[in-house]
Amino acid sequence: MPIDLGRVQKEIRDIDRDKASGVTIEVQGNSVQKLIGCLKGPRDTPFDGGIFYVNIELDDQYPFVPPKMRFITKVWHPNISSANGAICLDILKDQWSPALTLKTALLSLQALLSSPQPDDPQDAVVARQYMGSLAEYEATARQWTQTYAHAQQVVGLEAKVQQIVEMGFGREQALAALKRANGDENGAMEILLGA
Amino acid sequence: MLDPEDWRCPTCLDLAYKPAVNSACGHVFCFWCLHKAMSPYAPSACPICRAQYTNLPAICPKLHQFLACQFPETYAARRQETEEEEEEIGAQSPEPQASGPLPPPAAPGQWRPQHFLCDSPRCGRLLCRPAVLICGHAVCRDCLPGSSGSGASSQGTPAAATAASSSLASSSPGSARGAYECPACRLAARQPPAVCKQLADLLGELFAEESRRPEAEAQAAQEARQAEEQAAAAASTGTAAAQGVNAGAAKGHPGLALQTPPPSASPAGDQPEPQEQQPEAAPGGSSQPGGQPPAQAAQQSLSPSLTSALRRRQAEGGAQQAMAERLEQSLRRMTAGEEYVWHGVGCDGCGQYPIQGRRHKCLDCPEAIGFDLCGACMDRGLSDIVGRFNQRHTPEHRMRSVRPRITAMHMLKAANPELPMEQLMWLLEMALAPEGEEGEEGEEAGQQQQQASEEQQQQQQDGQQQGGQQQNDQQAGAAGDGGGSELLPVLRRGPRPAYDPAAEEPSPAAYASHQPQQRTGQQGRVQGPAGGEAEGLIDEPAVTEVHVALERLLLHSGTGSDSGPSSGSGSDAGGGSS
Numbered sequence: 001m002p003i004d005l006g007r008v009q010k011e012i013r014d015i016d017r018d019k020a021s022g023v024t025i026e027v028q029g030n031s032v033q034k035l036i037g038c039l040k041g042p043r044d045t046p047f048d049g050g051i052f053y054v055n056i057e058l059d060d061q062y063p064f065v066p067p068k069m070r071f072i073t074k075v076w077h078p079n080i081s082s083a084n085g086a087i088c089l090d091i092l093k094d095q096w097s098p099a100l101t102l103k104t105a106l107l108s109l110q111a112l113l114s115s116p117q118p119d120d121p122q123d124a125v126v127a128r129q130y131m132g133s134l135a136e137y138e139a140t141a142r143q144w145t146q147t148y149a150h151a152q153q154v155v156g157l158e159a160k161v162q163q164i165v166e167m168g169f170g171r172e173q174a175l176a177a178l179k180r181a182n183g184d185e186n187g188a189m190e191i192l193l194g195a
Numbered sequence: 196m197l198d199p200e201d202w203r204c205p206t207c208l209d210l211a212y213k214p215a216v217n218s219a220c221g222h223v224f225c226f227w228c229l230h231k232a233m234s235p236y237a238p239s240a241c242p243i244c245r246a247q248y249t250n251l252p253a254i255c256p257k258l259h260q261f262l263a264c265q266f267p268e269t270y271a272a273r274r275q276e277t278e279e280e281e282e283e284i285g286a287q288s289p290e291p292q293a294s295g296p297l298p299p300p301a302a303p304g305q306w307r308p309q310h311f312l313c314d315s316p317r318c319g320r321l322l323c324r325p326a327v328l329i330c331g332h333a334v335c336r337d338c339l340p341g342s343s344g345s346g347a348s349s350q351g352t353p354a355a356a357t358a359a360s361s362s363l364a365s366s367s368p369g370s371a372r373g374a375y376e377c378p379a380c381r382l383a384a385r386q387p388p389a390v391c392k393q394l395a396d397l398l399g400e401l402f403a404e405e406s407r408r409p410e411a412e413a414q415a416a417q418e419a420r421q422a423e424e425q426a427a428a429a430a431s432t433g434t435a436a437a438q439g440v441n442a443g444a445a446k447g448h449p450g451l452a453l454q455t456p457p458p459s460a461s462p463a464g465d466q467p468e469p470q471e472q473q474p475e476a477a478p479g480g481s482s483q484p485g486g487q488p489p490a491q492a493a494q495q496s497l498s499p500s501l502t503s504a505l506r507r508r509q510a511e512g513g514a515q516q517a518m519a520e521r522l523e524q525s526l527r528r529m530t531a532g533e534e535y536v537w538h539g540v541g542c543d544g545c546g547q548y549p550i551q552g553r554r555h556k557c558l559d560c561p562e563a564i565g566f567d568l569c570g571a572c573m574d575r576g577l578s579d580i581v582g583r584f585n586q587r588h589t590p591e592h593r594m595r596s597v598r599p600r601i602t603a604m605h606m607l608k609a610a611n612p613e614l615p616m617e618q619l620m621w622l623l624e625m626a627l628a629p630e631g632e633e634g635e636e637g638e639e640a641g642q643q644q645q646q647a648s649e650e651q652q653q654q655q656q657d658g659q660q661q662g663g664q665q666q667n668d669q670q671a672g673a674a675g676d677g678g679g680s681e682l683l684p685v686l687r688r689g690p691r692p693a694y695d696p697a698a699e700e701p702s703p704a705a706y707a708s709h710q711p712q713q714r715t716g717q718q719g720r721v722q723g724p725a726g727g728e729a730e731g732l733i734d735e736p737a738v739t740e741v742h743v744a745l746e747r748l749l750l751h752s753g754t755g756s757d758s759g760p761s762s763g764s765g766s767d768a769g770g771g772s773s
Contacts, residue, residue: 004207006207006208006276007207007208010209063206064232094620094621097232098205098206098228099242099243101208
């Protein structure tokens with residue numbers, strides 16, 4: 001059975017309409033099953049001022065199975081893998097309910113940023129630092145936010161890197177090509193394919 | 196409550212079509228949405244409040260009529276959508292019966308109290324604190340026997356309370372008169388029904404005056420009910436369960452479309468004799484013909500390959516031995532008692548999903564979805580009802596008890612009794628994921644592997660279509676090589692648990708009819724009647740590929756001395772089907 005298109009489209013419309021929520025979403029390509037969500041770093045946290053992109057994939061059985069979410073933007077957080085952006089959050093796993101939506105899930109991610117759960121970590125290194133020295137953790141998280149999530153263009157670059165990586169190129173390779181092409185993804189692809 | 200937004204199904208975010216109420220909490224969903232939100236392995240959680248529910252959804256005719264007349268255009272569009280979808284999945288939702296004495300109003304908004312009368316034959320007035328039961332009937336909460344009412348005074352008599360607790364504690368054949376029995380039909384719920392707030396709000400808005408039933412009247416009704424309960428409790432202590440069923444049938448309600456009266460009227464050959472004759476026997480024993488001792492019954496239910504694998508582990512000593520012994524113990528307990536869970540199989544009577552304990556299956560229903568009853572409904576003579584998915588089951592159909600069979604999911608649960616099923620599914624999914632969720636370097640290789648195994652499976656499927664005899668071996672081989680990618684889509688929580696017996700035997704949950712399903716379904720039909728007539732119960736037709744793969748994963752891994760995948764599992768699959 002194909003995915004419930006009606007529901008996903010309604011969800012997207014609902015997010016577009018609600019400007020106050022602080023989360024946005026856009027379709028990636030032709031299929032509504034691949035989306036990119038975007039959320040603002042919560043105030044009074046090391047993530048304040050950052051803009052975080054989340055890769056979203058919907059299974060055919062959505063909403064009866066949770067959406068697959070993963071941070072595209074690099075984040076320093078005990079429940080988010082610093083290497084690949086994998087998220088450890090119960091509502092994205094066994095506590096998912098079909099009455100939850102992409103919007104509520106993105107808002108939950110925002111809430112997760114402001115209240116880490118080091119007891120159930122995704123990234124052991126970050127969790128250890130969080131438990132051991134909170135100040136150090138906050139400094140690192142703030143620095144990562146500034147480096148990877150702060151300026152719009154950096155975030156845009158990160159999304160482009162991810163796109164190229166998904167085509168099968170290495171991360172470093174993609175980043176280098178994008179820099180050489182001044183951030184133009186088509187240019188970067190030409191460089192990569194020509195090389 | 197006259198705005199369509201108020202009747203939006205929280206799951207599909209559309210107008211609820213064929214509304215079904217989760218009787219555990221009173222939340223309203225579409226029939227299919229509530230069904231799809233169920234877990235085939237364990238009690239389900241309400242999508243909104245996570246209240247546990249264990250019953251397949253039943254459409255509420257009153258709400259159906261209300262939505263159909265109040266929002267005719269949207270509802271018609273939803274009907275078309277749903278019917279197209281049903282065509283695709285090859286299953287039907289039942290058509291709700293007329294819900295009251297009055298025909299539906301000519302125009303939206305012309306509602307009268309007669310459209311919303313309590314379904315209890317003893318009440319028949321405008322619903323007050325309405326509860327929608329597992330059969331779809333709407334009754335006043337206070338019209339229910341054993342209802343806790345609004346105050347401490349209405350807690351019911353001690354006798355009623357004991358009846359309630361005993362029926363909750365066990366679904367044994369003896370407790371036929373459940374505490375939460377529908378006054379209109381005979382169906383008894385295992386959980387107390389909750390007031391449907393949405394319906395209550397609607398009635399409050401439509402009939403502000405009438406819905407304020409005088410306090411004194413409600414009080415009087417409550418007292419009368421208590422007296423009646425007391426009398427009933429006193430009377431029922433000495434009477435057999437069958438008489439209770441007869442009494443229930445006498446005041447049968449058209450809502451459930453009861454076609455014939457009690458079990459004694461249906462042909463004797465339809466009933467599995469052991470259950471009917473000794474309803475009080477131990478459940479494990481009662482599912483065996485000739486009353487074999489439970490220990491022996493349990494022995495039979497573990498497959499030879501499983502038993503030998505356990506023995507091998509036990510012989511190794513140490514931690515292996517302890518683990519194998521613990522596993523065997525819980526597996527035996529599981530198959531011997533009422534604990535056995537029929538993953539993905541629902542009862543077409545009370546709607547218990549998944550069925551726990553005994554399961555009776557219709558041999559003659561042609562619908563892909565099948566027709567099954569739980570032990571309690573079978574004992575209550577509920578083999579003559581319209582199925583929950585519109586199956587055209589008749590009393591002439593033969594019902595057979597099915598022998599419990601340990602599947603890989605049962606083993607997983609037995610090995611980790613403390614973990615909830617949902618979590619086990621996730622662990623399994625992670626363990627079997629072909630592409631590493633973590634670690635980007637492994638991803639590419641994983642994808643290649645998956646691709647390769649898919650190609651292989653394709654080839655093998657092609658082979659299967661040509662060579663019939665080698666089917667089993669090839670299937671097993673495919674499962675061994677590409678098990679992970681095969682498994683993933685079906686292991687999630689969702690409407691179809693296609694890997695387990697449900698995939699083998701069409702059942703309410705396995706409505707998506709796949710090619711392999713049809714094939715094995717036919718196998719089951721061919722062998723079922725023969726075996727069933729001989730010994731009064733039938734076996735699960737065949738071991739699924741996935742089951743074989745998992746069995747190997749759980750028991751053989753690490754022993755090193757494992758034989759090749761196709762030979763070992765092939766023989767197992769053969770053994771299971773014969």
